[in-house]
Amino acid sequence: MNDPASFPVNDFGPLMKGLVIGGLGIFHVFLAQFAIGGGMLMAYFQWLAMHGREPKARLVLDSYFRWLVLVSFVTGAITGVAMWFTSIQISPATIGVMVSEFHWVWATEWLFFWVEVLAGYAFYRYGKRLDDRTRLALLVTYSIAGWGSLFWINGILSWQLTPGEWVATHDLWAGFFNATFWPSLVYRTIACGVIAGLVMAVIVNTMGELEREDRRRLVHHSARFMLPVVVMPLVGAWFLGAFPEDSRAWVTGASVAMTLFLNLTIGASALIGGYVVLGLWKQRLFINGATATLLLALAFGATAGGEFVREGARKPYTIREVLYSNSIRSDDVARLRVEGCTSGDPYPLRDAAQYPSEQLVKGALTFRNQCAICHTMSGVNALEHLMGAWTLDQQRMNVAKLQWTKGFMPPFAGTPEELEALVQLVRWESAGRPAAWETSEDPAVLAQIRRWLEEAGTGPASAGGGR
Amino acid sequence: MSLSFPFDLVWPTSGYVVLYLVTLLMHALFMSYVLGGALAVAFVRLHGVRENGPVTRTFIDWLPFALSAAITAGVAPLLFVQILYQREFYTANLLSFHRWMSILPVLIGAFYLLYLLKARPHARRLSAAVASAVALSILFVAWSWIENHMLSLNPSVWAKQYESGALAYRDPAVFLRLAFWVALALPTAFWLLVLQLRFGASGAKPEEALFATRRLAPVALGFLLVAAALAPFVLRGTWSLSSVDEALLDGADRPYLVLAAVGVVLTLGGWLRAQHLPRLSGLCVALGSLGLALTWWGVLCARELIRLARLDLDTLTRRHAELATSSGLFVFLVFAVLALAVTAWIFRRVSCALRQPVG
Numbered sequence: 107m108n109d110p111a112s113f114p115v116n117d118f119g120p121l122m123k124g125l126v127i128g129g130l131g132i133f134h135v136f137l138a139q140f141a142i143g144g145g146m147l148m149a150y151f152q153w154l155a156m157h158g159r160e161p162k163a164r165l166v167l168d169s170y171f172r173w174l175v176l177v178s179f180v181t182g183a184i185t186g187v188a189m190w191f192t193s194i195q196i197s198p199a200t201i202g203v204m205v206s207e208f209h210w211v212w213a214t215e216w217l218f219f220w221v222e223v224l225a226g227y228a229f230y231r232y233g234k235r236l237d238d239r240t241r242l243a244l245l246v247t248y249s250i251a252g253w254g255s256l257f258w259i260n261g262i263l264s265w266q267l268t269p270g271e272w273v274a275t276h277d278l279w280a281g282f283f284n285a286t287f288w289p290s291l292v293y294r295t296i297a298c299g300v301i302a303g304l305v306m307a308v309i310v311n312t313m314g315e316l317e318r319e320d321r322r323r324l325v326h327h328s329a330r331f332m333l334p335v336v337v338m339p340l341v342g343a344w345f346l347g348a349f350p351e352d353s354r355a356w357v358t359g360a361s362v363a364m365t366l367f368l369n370l371t372i373g374a375s376a377l378i379g380g381y382v383v384l385g386l387w388k389q390r391l392f393i394n395g396a397t398a399t400l401l402l403a404l405a406f407g408a409t410a411g412g413e414f415v416r417e418g419a420r421k422p423y424t425i426r427e428v429l430y431s432n433s434i435r436s437d438d439v440a441r442l443r444v445e446g447c448t449s450g451d452p453y454p455l456r457d458a459a460q461y462p463s464e465q466l467v468k469g470a471l472t473f474r475n476q477c478a479i480c481h482t483m484s485g486v487n488a489l490e491h492l493m494g495a496w497t498l499d500q501q502r503m504n505v506a507k508l509q510w511t512k513g514f515m516p517p518f519a520g521t522p523e524e525l526e527a528l529v530q531l532v533r534w535e536s537a538g539r540p541a542a543w544e545t546s547e548d549p550a551v552l553a554q555i556r557r558w559l560e561e562a563g564t565g566p567a568s569a570g571g572g573r
Numbered sequence: 574m575s576l577s578f579p580f581d582l583v584w585p586t587s588g589y590v591v592l593y594l595v596t597l598l599m600h601a602l603f604m605s606y607v608l609g610g611a612l613a614v615a616f617v618r619l620h621g622v623r624e625n626g627p628v629t630r631t632f633i634d635w636l637p638f639a640l641s642a643a644i645t646a647g648v649a650p651l652l653f654v655q656i657l658y659q660r661e662f663y664t665a666n667l668l669s670f671h672r673w674m675s676i677l678p679v680l681i682g683a684f685y686l687l688y689l690l691k692a693r694p695h696a697r698r699l700s701a702a703v704a705s706a707v708a709l710s711i712l713f714v715a716w717s718w719i720e721n722h723m724l725s726l727n728p729s730v731w732a733k734q735y736e737s738g739a740l741a742y743r744d745p746a747v748f749l750r751l752a753f754w755v756a757l758a759l760p761t762a763f764w765l766l767v768l769q770l771r772f773g774a775s776g777a778k779p780e781e782a783l784f785a786t787r788r789l790a791p792v793a794l795g796f797l798l799v800a801a802a803l804a805p806f807v808l809r810g811t812w813s814l815s816s817v818d819e820a821l822l823d824g825a826d827r828p829y830l831v832l833a834a835v836g837v838v839l840t841l842g843g844w845l846r847a848q849h850l851p852r853l854s855g856l857c858v859a860l861g862s863l864g865l866a867l868t869w870w871g872v873l874c875a876r877e878l879i880r881l882a883r884l885d886l887d888t889l890t891r892r893h894a895e896l897a898t899s900s901g902l903f904v905f906l907v908f909a910v911l912a913l914a915v916t917a918w919i920f921r922r923v924s925c926a927l928r929q930p931v932g
């Protein structure tokens with residue numbers, strides 16, 4: 107296992123790193139779900155065409171597939187690689203553990219990805235020249251492969267939140283088929299279908315060769331495909347029920363932002379579901395391009411909210427019970443309290459000359475290794491804003507008892523000297539970076555910090571020590 | 574002379590290296606098609622040659638797929654490189670930061686430009702500009718991978734590189750290496766194209782295909798020789814190894830350089846025959862293709878031996894042994910067989926269906 111400080115840490119300026127990976131993740135998940143659902147929907151349309159149930163099915167199918175390739179194959183595949191690269195940039199330790207534990211699962215997922223791309227391109231290139239049975243065979247292969255890659259990746263992502271028995275046994279399959287595996291898989295599968303159906307409603311409105319009645323019929327077929335959306339509330343409840351207790355508490359009130367996002371997701375999904383079931387399916391309403399695009403945008407919003415909640419609910423971990431958000435292993439906290447989190451860091455500060463004292467340099471290194479994953483100094487979620495108004499002792503105590511200050515934060519994993527250096531850095535930044543800054547090394551202060559650290563212990567807030 | 578690498582490494586390192594090399598070879602073939610094809614199309618378009626013959630046409634038609642395949646095939650070695658050399662690979666990625674991440678938007682841009690080129694192949698000015706932009710983008714991506722690789726092999730410069738905040742790793746060897754990969758990519762791309770032309774994948778008439786083979790042959794042969802001339806500098810000598818590394822390597826890479834050279838000779842043979850045959854014979858296809866495969870295998874093995882000489886093999890093998898305790902290999906192997914079968918089935922089913930009139 108690599109030591110957390112053994113990787114260089116990049117500065118994302120005023121942006122929170124979580125926002126970067128979250129933003130990209132949402133985009134990628136949306137496109138990937140479109141690719142998977144799109145394949146299934148096309149297989150359904152091919153079946154409709156073959157059984158004479160929809161005269162325009164073949165025409166729409168070829169047009170839809172072009173979009174699927176142009177948008178999803180291209181941007182979806184590259185954002186997939188981008189997810190990997192960004193994960194390395196944000197937290198090499200986290201992606202490192204994931205790859206180390208699940209490399210065969212990932213390699214298996216790649217096989218599915220390979221088949222998906224091959225079947226998809228074969229259809230894209232030759233589809234119009236193929237007989238119906240071959241077309242259907244390719245579309246079904248594409249869909250199974252696409253859904254298969256979701257199956258594999260879903261196991262790894264849900265393991266991050268609910269690794270369950272794996273923590274004790276390191277049994278890969280216990281980790282893979284974890285408590286949130288099935289609800290998450292069902293939830294995402296339904297989402298794939300809904301996104302694909304809504305894209306269909308947009309695309310039929312761009313096709314000049316279709317009459318209004320054709321469009322209404324085609325959208326009605328898609329609405330039928332989207333019907334599983336009615337069970338979304340149940341699946342959502344099942345998913346939430348499988349969350350660890352503290353994570354569930356975040357999203358149901360303890361964290362305003364996460365609760366808000368969860369409610370937005372529920373609201374947006376309910377609106378989409380209601381419109382699909384009552385309007386498009388039951389009443390066979392016509393839907394124009396603008397409304398269809400709006401619904402699709404709403405689906406994007408629901409995906410964004412859902413992903414935000416899923417990512418946020420893991421806090422203070424990136425891999426529950428194993429690795430904290432700041433890449434420090436839960437087992438290492440006690441050791442780092444003695445050895446320090448900066449002593450093993452081989453990478454010097456780029457801007458060391460800006461700091462008027464060695465203590466502030468140490469503070470900056472401590473910030474980089476422990477806080478910078480979620481905070482900036484003066485940008486988004488800035489320490490200056492969060493801690494600036496506290497008294498000096500309050501700053502020291504709240505950092506020493508970090509996990510009790512806010513339960514989504516990990517315990518502080520450094521020496522009292524590093525903690526004091528960090529506090530001094532925040533004060534220096536809040537004071538407008540003066541040219542001179544006195545070093546604070548009062549043994550009584552350090553002893554007090556040590557006592558606070560000991561009181562807080564080395565476990566997370568969910569361990570319950572603060573109560 | 575032993576050619577047993579990577580099988581002679583201890584298990585499981587050997588297993589991971591085999592999978593890495595096999596999947597990297599797949600990536601290299603598609604990557605060569607993209608790199609060579611993009612450069613060729615840009616060259617033709619920039620020189621105002623009104624070539625809309627089979628070479629440009631086929632490249633333009635197939636480049637989007639080839640790029641997709643290069644990326645898809647690249648994901649597998651991307652996984653295995655993280656297993657094999659996690660610390661080195663991640664550190665190099667982190668040190669290049671925005672510069673490294675910028676290959677992603679560049680690739681997306683290149684992709685859409687390729688589709689634009691395919692949609693508007695006859696707009697001369699536009700296609701010259703688009704083809705050049707694509708070629709530059711692909712060169713940029715190749716350069717980035719090379720830089721990343723070189724940086725990952727030089728832990729001694731990491732701290733300085735980080736401190737300087739420089740986003741590019743300045744080492745003259747990077748450019749020499751780029752020249753080498755380009756020189757190898759071009760004949761590879763051309764050979765793959767000749768196979769396409771001669772087996773009808775592009776719809777070219779037999780006489781057109783033969784004519785194109787004759788025109789491509791001298792260029793391909795020239796670049797093969799350039800690659801062979803550059804190889805000793807790139808894969809040996811001070812450009813890639815210090816004297817310490819060279820002592821550690823102890824000539825282990827030599828058989829692979831010889832293998833690559835044999836591959837080059839066979840490929841030359843394939844080209845020489847291809848330009849005289851109205852129909853490609855099995856022997857000719859085998860000569861050229863086997864030659865290329867041997868060349869690439871030799872080059873990739875030599876490249877890997879250098880990396881292993883530079884890094885601490887004991888630490889690596891211990892880490893790999895730890896990783897191998899993770900289960901899932903069996904599942905992977907089962908699905909690998911299935912995926913191969915499905916791949917073959919797709920090819921068969923589509924080619925059979927294309928031969929039959931649609932009923």
Ligand code: HEM
Binds near residue numbers: 604608643648651750
């Ligand atoms: C068309 C665009 C691309 C080109 C031209 C290209 C070119 C190259 C080159 C020249 C190398 C060899 C570097 C060296 O040893 O000096 C390489 C290696 C590699 N490429 Fe690509 N590449 C492309 C896209 C990709 C993508 C998108 C991926 C990932 C999905 C990828 C994965 C890899 C991997 C894993 C290696 C081996 C890295 C190592 O061992 O350190 N490539 N590529």
